[in-house]
Amino acid sequence: MNKSFVLVTGSSGGFGKAISTELARKGMNVIIHYNKGVSEAKSLEQEIKNIGVETEMLSADLSLLEGPEKLSQEIINRGMRLSGIVNNAGTGRPGNAANINDDDWDAVSNVNLRAPVLLVKKLLPAMDKPSSVVNIASAAGIRAGLSSIAYESTKAGLIHATRSMAITLAPDIRVNAVAPGFVKTNINSQRLSDERVLNGILNRTPLKKLGKTDDIAKLVSFLLSNDSSFITGETIVIDGGITLA
Numbered sequence: 001m002n003k004s005f006v007l008v009t010g011s012s013g014g015f016g017k018a019i020s021t022e023l024a025r026k027g028m029n030v031i032i033h034y035n036k037g038v039s040e041a042k043s044l045e046q047e048i049k050n051i052g053v054e055t056e057m058l059s060a061d062l063s064l065l066e067g068p069e070k071l072s073q074e075i076i077n078r079g080m081r082l083s084g085i086v087n088n089a090g091t092g093r094p095g096n097a098a099n100i101n102d103d104d105w106d107a108v109s110n111v112n113l114r115a116p117v118l119l120v121k122k123l124l125p126a127m128d129k130p131s132s133v134v135n136i137a138s139a140a141g142i143r144a145g146l147s148s149i150a151y152e153s154t155k156a157g158l159i160h161a162t163r164s165m166a167i168t169l170a171p172d173i174r175v176n177a178v179a180p181g182f183v184k185t186n187i188n189s190q191r192l193s194d195e196r197v198l199n200g201i202l203n204r205t206p207l208k209k210l211g212k213t214d215d216i217a218k219l220v221s222f223l224l225s226n227d228s229s230f231i232t233g234e235t236i237v238i239d240g241g242i243t244l245a
Helices: 015-025 038-051 067-077 102-126 149-169 195-204 213-224
Strands: 004-008 029-034 055-059 081-087 127-136 173-180 235-238
Touching: 004 015, 015 029, 015 038, 015 213, 029 038, 038 055, 055 067, 067 102, 081 102, 081 213, 102 127, 102 149, 127 149, 127 213, 149 173, 173 213, 213 235
Parallel strands: 004 029, 004 081, 029 055, 081 127, 127 173, 173 235
Antiparallel strands: none
16 A cells, blocks of 8 residues: 555544545545544545545554554554644543542543654654644643643643654654634533533634634644645644633
8 A cells, every 4th residue: 555644533523523524625545543433433434435535444542551552553554654643632531730530630641642642653654754743732731721730731741742743853744733722513512502601712712703623624734735844843823812812
């Protein structure tokens, strides 16, 4: 197999689905990674095939220590080449500095920070030159809150890891991050359906609206393309201006 793919972790919902379909529309072959969302991944697989590009489905639990090794070895053993990696898989657990649970801290750290770094390291033999990595961070990694110290800390760590990887892997591999603010997805739709919560967010957002998953997907597509060939080590905040407020 000599065709290049883009690996999108956590492909089956939210940002991952939007990113995967956007890349397919731009003519990129996509590796769909999923953990538990089998039916969603299969639906996405068919959608991408209907667009007219190639796709493969691979499963791995990135919250486990062996997760990155399992996923990377499957790609390498199949002889697949990569033109890009989108480290999109992420998770969060409630808890602040006074009450965070040890197991929750480990689970969030494994998915949000350990897996992205180790996946890039382990997949270097499969990556084309040039190629591109995009890490999905968060505006919460820039501006701290009260809801989840594990989520905020690991996303901040991913932003710094992006800079470190960009230096190490240049000039052949560019590494950038995207830091979304409030975007309506299935995961947070219940919270955002609370009018008081929604109005509070909109009042703090200069652009007075929520983001869309397509907004994130189009930015990721740009960072994977040759149109961004002089950009590396950057974190682009896409939050309607809420981190400015």
